[in-house]
Amino acid sequence: MKDRKLNQWLWKWHFIAGLISLPFVLVLSVTGAMYLFNPQVEDDYKSSMTKVINNKASKLSYQEQWLIAKKNMKKPLNSMIVSNDNQLATEFIAGRFSHKKSVFVDPNTGEVTGKFSPKDTWMYTIRKLHGELLGGSFGTKIIELIACWMIVLIITGLYVWWPFKRGVRGVFLPRLNEGKRTFFRDLHAVLGFWFSGLLLLTLAGGLPWTDVFGGEFKWIQKVTNTGYPKTWSGRGLTSEIEGEALTLDKMIEIAKGQNLKGELYVGLPKSEKSTFSVFNKTFDLDAQRMLHFDQYDGSLIKKHTWSDVGVLMRSRMWVMAFHQGQFGGWNFWIMFGVALMLTIMSIAAIASYILRKQKGTWGVPKVPKTFSVSSSIIIIIGILCVLLPLFGLSVLLIYVTTLFQRKAAQ
Incomplete structure (x- = not known):
């Protein structure tokens, strides 16, 4: 049996925290559902740049395309995407994350067909709203605080939901014939119970992006050496300068010979001493590889597999990918369902509050004066x-x- 006084105390704080958090939770759930469609929006935006007409028997070499791309980008190019589709322009990439920018070169004509940055679409605003309420670093901390309290809301909500006397109606299924207030209360509580595990997993996937928790997590990774290996990005690796550097065409031939799963990338050398890198992007994380080659003789200098990555980084990357619905259709629809259910739960909570609240009061639940918080709760x-x-x-x-x-x- 539950402790009734503890139940009232937890209900009070669940109520207060929920009332304050609800507007932000609605923003997070709606923008989160929208941002799941970001890949489709970006692909549609880039379609006019990426599609070319393959009407020539001979193409420009990748080396020539690289030179054209370098002339048309102010920032140094980091990498390029290797494609076997003759109807696509070659994509060269500069910068990382939100500062990333791509330039597309028609391999038939050498024409630059366009440039793209994630900032170019309206989804970038949705992302900023979802991650920082359009408020920069301060907004990010507000979102982090709400995410933290959402975890507390789930824990306290589960305790309050747990019945004093077990039964199906109103516990595992909402009651439909006992008035609006009861229906909306049950809808909020029952959905909260069924989706609590997924909600916690979703929050775990979002917290690594935050400033305070995320920064703390990165520090622990560094101290425990459970992040990426230092040489994962090629740091500290050098090529032996001898003769002429390999052409990009030769490097792409080597890259294709690795038979890597997913989208294939070639990392471009930043200086005469740095290396070519070959890596793949796939959300079969175990299939990810990072290979570094000498840019002069093409010899393999360093090979990394996913097993070389520390356990905290592997866990972090998995929950972050899950949060974004990137493991395929099943993951996408689960995350869309979570966002939809969270929106319904929030609206149901608001409706239940309005129907419960008496005029002239906030309707905050009362706690017996004799209640004292136990050491275990502290x-x-x-x-x-x-x-x-x-x-x-x-x-x-x-x-x-x-x-x-x-x-x-x-």
Whole structure:
């Protein structure tokens, strides 16, 4: 049996945290569902740049295309995508993440068919709204704080949902014939129960992008040496300068010979001493490879497989890919379903609150004055405060504010 007084105390804080978080949760769920379609939006935007007419018997060499791309980009080129489709322009890439920019070269004519950056589409605004409320670093911290409290909302919600007396209706299925307030309350609680595990996994996939938790996680990776190997990106690896460097065409021939799964990339050397890199992007993570070749004789200098990556980085990359629905159709529809259910849960909570609330009050649940927080609950809160620093800061502020209010009331 549950502790009724503890149930009332958790219900009170679930109610307050939910009331404050709901507008932000709605923004996160709606923009998250929209951003799942980002690859399709970007592909549609780039289609006029990428599609070319293959009407020539001979093409420009990759080396020639590389020179053309370099002349048309201010930033140094990092890599290129190797494609076997004769109807596609060759894509050369500069920069990383949101600063990434691509230039497309028609291999038939040498014409630059266009340039693309993720910032060019309206999805970039959706991403910024989802990740930082269009508020930069401050907005990112607000999103992180809401994500932390969402974890607390799930934990407290599960305790409050757990029935004093077990039964099916109102616990595992919403009650449909007992009034609007009961229906919306059950819809919120029952969906919360069924989707709680997926919601926690989704939040775990979003937290690595945050400033405070994400920064703390990266620090732990560095200290424990559980991130990428130092040579994964080619750092510290050099080519022996001897004779002429390999042409890009020869390097692509070597890259294709590796028979890597997914989209094939060739990393371009940054200097005379650096290496060519060959890597693939596939969300069969175990199939990912990173190979570094001497740019003069084409010999393999370093080979990395996914097993070389530290356990924390592997876990992080998996939950982040899951968060973005990148493991295929099943993952996409699960994440879309999570976003949809979170939106419905939020609307149901608002409806339930409006129907419950009495005029002139906030409707905050009352807690018996005789209730005192047990040591076990304090330990659980302490653990959450350590794991989620912004949650810990908010708890400290709540505690200090409560002390001042008590002193003022005396």
